[in-house]
Amino acid sequence: MIKGSFGNLGKALSLFLSLLILAVPIVAQENWQQETIAKAKKQAGQDAPGFIFGIYGCMAPLIVPLVVGSGWMYKPSPPPTAVVGKSPEYVALFTETYQRHMQKAAAKWAWYGSAVGCLFWVALSVLTVFAAEEAYQPYYY
């Protein structure tokens, strides 16, 4: 009975070690990818050009945030210091994440500017209509 128990324990230990050997590289890879994504997000947070896209959004409401958010025109490059000495897999993932988060930040600011721009145009339209009504003086005889 004791011999059987040791046999079962040995089998369980072998199975556990086998799973560990398989799992460690997978966990390590996921950790590496998560760290790269976190670094890219942090870099994008530091580099994000907020104010200027707010101005663009104000000048062309709705159009600028939609274009910027689509990623069609705005694809910022990562700084060279962020990718120097890094593996090709790191460079690919970092660049993709960095661009996506820079686009999101730029689009967010463009939407803020767009809201201000829309308010401006609505106010201008209301004032124009009001001024036109004031200028129109019907004559009563």
Added chain:
Amino acid sequence: MDGNHYSFCQIIKTISVEFTREYSEDNTKEIIKGKIHYQSPSKTVIKIMDPINQWMILEDKEMLIYYPDDKKAFRIISSQNPFSMPFFQAFIGVVKEDYGLTELGYTMANYETNDNSLISHWNPPKNLSKFLGKIILEFKDNKIIRMELKNTDGKTIIKSLYKNHIFHGATYFPLEISTTTYLNASFTFEKIVYRHLQFNSSLPQDIVDFKIPEDIKVKEVKW
């Protein structure tokens, strides 16, 4: 070209230098070692040897990243600013007496002298004064020893210290540059040590004639 740039190109045609870069952030430390080859006016080739075999070629608005062992390459093209490696720009920027600040639109606000040291304070361009703070340069015996960039509240956000200078032409080049960048709740630290510096020597032919091998597919990133 302005006078400073022209004289820089006259003095420096090529630079070759080995370097070690230590970068610390959030309790992690990275060390890379390699060699930089610079060809005036705007081509920089950085050959990384450790921890990975990587070539970075920066020329105007194109950055090429090549991995000879993995047979992979990236071409990153910017439609706006040309690419440069800041830690190497800090090294060659010393050729200009004002560290290139006038070219960037900065103006000298005042200066003070003390024994052999000169401390100058620079104001940012007027149109960017709401976003950029002042810069302070400190020279001692004609060697740059400190650069500080402040934010609009007057708080230091970047501080660079320059040591172990070598004299060439009419300029002292720092062989050690340490830079601390103060972020909101943390900071980063970078230390570059240069050695085996060569000015105006012939660059290796594989650097001068470098092209990505035709059998390697280049991933393009451009905007």
